[in-house]
Amino acid sequence: MEDKNPTSETEPDAQTHKKHLAMLDRLANLHQTRSSTRNQSKPEPGSLSSFLSLFSSTKLSIESDLTRLLSSDSKPDPAVAKPDLDKISTSISDLERVLAQNSYFLPSYELRSSLKSISDLKGALEKASSELIPRKKFSFKNKSALRKDPAELFKQSEEKPQSDANLPTKEIKSSPGIRSKKGAVLVKNFRVLDEGNGEFTLSDLDSCEVYIKGRIRALFINRLTNCRVFCGPVLGSILIEEVRGCLFVLASHQIRIHQAKETDFYLRVRSRPIIEDCGGVRFGPYRFSYEGVDDELRESRLDEETGNWGNVDDFKWLRAVQSPNWCLIPEEEWVDTVNASELEENFDDC
Incomplete structure (x- = not known):
């Protein structure tokens, strides 16, 4: 009987060991990043x-x-x-x-x-x-405003409140937006910030891809299924309700998510994202690019990576242990950064 080749026995073990070390390095780096973020935001003693x-x-x-x-x-x-x-x-x-x-x-x-x-x-x-x-x-x-916008129940603030960061109180139905589409690829440009670029709504979309380039003041997202949404900087807040099987790439000062199921969020956010009545949601870092986006992020004070995409508050989970309703997306599963520079606007009926 021929002797077994010793190299063939050790090769799989060596490869497994390498993968294990790489995974430990990634986990250590993630822990260091999140610890650094927490320390930076730690209040003064007392x-x-x-x-x-x-x-x-x-x-x-x-x-x-x-x-x-x-x-x-x-x-x-x-x-x-x-x-x-x-x-x-x-x-x-x-x-x-x-x-x-x-x-x-x-x-x-x-x-x-x-x-x-x-x-x-x-x-x-x-x-x-x-x-x-x-x-x-x-x-x-303030009750009428709270009824119109559930996000007003809690105005998350930065260290110094800014007027642009206030959550909008206008009714979602009255804002311009994209509604009732199925299987469409939709591109909207807001390249010049003016009074007309206030609130924008995405509502009742099924199996659509949406690309929003430029800056807006607030974004409302309602009843989306199997959609992919990529958005430039939002100066104020984003409110998301009733979404399933979607992927969102968003940059904003405040993000609140209600009733999201089996959905991935890639975020650049100044404050901690808030989820309520959600399940199977995952979070990763911002992955959207187009010509001029870096300048727009800087002008919107969203150029800094705070790490808050991984600091999620589940308001329906009061225990000290990790909420089972959300998790981080493993780095090896992150989507590639999407570059929309070549996409031209094809939707202007807002």
Whole structure:
């Protein structure tokens, strides 16, 4: 019987060992990158405790004011109660603004807990208003805007709030956009930023490819199935709802995702992406290019890679362990960067 060739036995082991070492190197680099990002955004010593103390004391003061109004032996005259209710409403708005300005360093649990506290305060205010002013139903002054745009429930902010980063309050249906298309390749250019380049909507698309070049102020995405969407810088926010089996390549200051299933997101984002009621969603870095995009990203303050594409907040997952609803896309599965420089606009009926 012939002896076995020793080289043939060791070759597979050597190759496996090499692959294993390469994988360990990639994981180490990813861990270093994410650790560096967290350290850069770490607040000064005492910032967290100072915020929590301020938030707690303000919340207790608002609750005390509400209790005082409702515990009176006789209900105050509506004309007398209204200024007090307006003052409480303003206090809640101020507290919400403080939360937005400090959201970038808050741990996920504290962020969710603070959001819930504000929501509870709004509910208590509305209940008190209906009791004290029954003939004219009081509504929280921002409630109409919140109904129009769910993203307004939480205005994530940068370290210093910017007017361009505010989430839009205009109704999605009224904004220009691309709607009700199937199996189409659609290219839209916004090469000059002006007042007309405000909000843009992608709605009710099936098996489409969409390329948006240039800068816009806000993007709404609704009810997309099996679509691929590539977009240049968005100065404000992106709100995504009801998508399945899609691929998105997006750059924005704020991104919020509702009801996404089996969908990949490649992002360049200044704040942490937020997901709610999602499953099977994965995240990777921005992979879109065209002539002039680097300048547009720089002018939009999106040229820096923050690493936030991998720092996702799942607002429906309150446990300390990793949410099962999202994960990172393995580097070997990242899509190639798509270059749309040669694509010409073929859709102008917005």
